[in-house]
Amino acid sequence: MDMFTYHDVLAHLGVGGAHPGGLALTKELLKDLPIKQTSHILDAGCGTGQTAAFLAKTYGCQVTALDQHPLMVERARERFAREKVTIQLVEGDMENSTLAKESFDFIIAESVTVFTNVTKTAREYIRLLRIGGMLLDLEMTAGVAFSADEVGDFQELYGLREIPIAEDWRSIFRNAGFHSVEIVKEHTVAHLLEGQSLQKDAFELQELNPLEPLDPSLYQIWDKHQRLTERFSNQLKYVVYKAEK
Numbered sequence: 001m002d003m004f005t006y007h008d009v010l011a012h013l014g015v016g017g018a019h020p021g022g023l024a025l026t027k028e029l030l031k032d033l034p035i036k037q038t039s040h041i042l043d044a045g046c047g048t049g050q051t052a053a054f055l056a057k058t059y060g061c062q063v064t065a066l067d068q069h070p071l072m073v074e075r076a077r078e079r080f081a082r083e084k085v086t087i088q089l090v091e092g093d094m095e096n097s098t099l100a101k102e103s104f105d106f107i108i109a110e111s112v113t114v115f116t117n118v119t120k121t122a123r124e125y126i127r128l129l130r131i132g133g134m135l136l137d138l139e140m141t142a143g144v145a146f147s148a149d150e151v152g153d154f155q156e157l158y159g160l161r162e163i164p165i166a167e168d169w170r171s172i173f174r175n176a177g178f179h180s181v182e183i184v185k186e187h188t189v190a191h192l193l194e195g196q197s198l199q200k201d202a203f204e205l206q207e208l209n210p211l212e213p214l215d216p217s218l219y220q221i222w223d224k225h226q227r228l229t230e231r232f233s234n235q236l237k238y239v240v241y242k243a244e245k
């Protein structure tokens with residue numbers, strides 16, 4: 001059993017934009033959302049807060065950022081102070097938050113929901129959104145259903161319970177109460193790796209801010225992550241779902 005979790009690694013390395021495509025993809029996706037200065041947006045599982053800070057600076061709207069990892073929250077707090085943005089920052093569980101119901105126009109989740117109990121989190125998104133509110137969620141998605149053994153490898157490394165195929169993700173959102181669920185973008189990990197062959201990683205590591213000294217076992221987990229990513233590069237996809245309440 002590893003001493004650290006995968007999310008500890010991301011937090012210790014201080015990865016900003018810890019989702020495939022990074023901030024560049026985030027910017028592209030946000031362009032299609034009707035965000036106004038009066039909008040209230042939740043960055044669900046905000047990590048180091050890169051997207052939340054970008055939202056506040058770009059739209060001047062009200063932003064709330066939530067993450068359950070204390071070090072991520074600390075790093076997000078530092079970023080918001082450094083970038084001089086006012087953002088409500090909450091340490092909490094996205095499956096069951098203390099945020100007020102029907103208080104958000106948009107929820108952005110970037111590689112977060114898959115690490116949670118997806119059914120509970122999808123219901124929580126519905127509870128938090130106003131009628132007509134929108135969820136934009138970029139999630140790890142199985143290209144074809146994985147065997148129990150294969151899912152086991154992902155469970156061990158990421159602590160996740162399942163990797164749904166796209167149709168299952170759509171059902172999860174629909175069953176939670178979303179009335180339209182669209183796929184706005186999808187790509188295989190192989191495609192992502194191709195574009196980033198020098199880095200050999202599915203992440204666009206444009207921002208790193210490591211805590212020194214780094215415990216060597218963190219590298220081992222990072223290495224496992226890279227090997228698993230490469231092994232499943234043709235079967236694993238990242239899909240962006242847009243769903244409306």
Ligand SMILES: C[S@@+](CC[C@H](N)C(=O)[O-])C[C@H]1O[C@@H](n2cnc3c(N)ncnc32)[C@H](O)[C@@H]1O
Binds near residue numbers: 017110
């Ligand atoms: C892969 S990182 C992505 C972080 C950020 N969205 C980004 O793109 O940089 C996943 C994040 O989800 C957070 N997370 C995982 N499970 C969570 C839960 N149940 N509630 C809140 N946050 C959670 C982790 O702590 C981590 O910061």
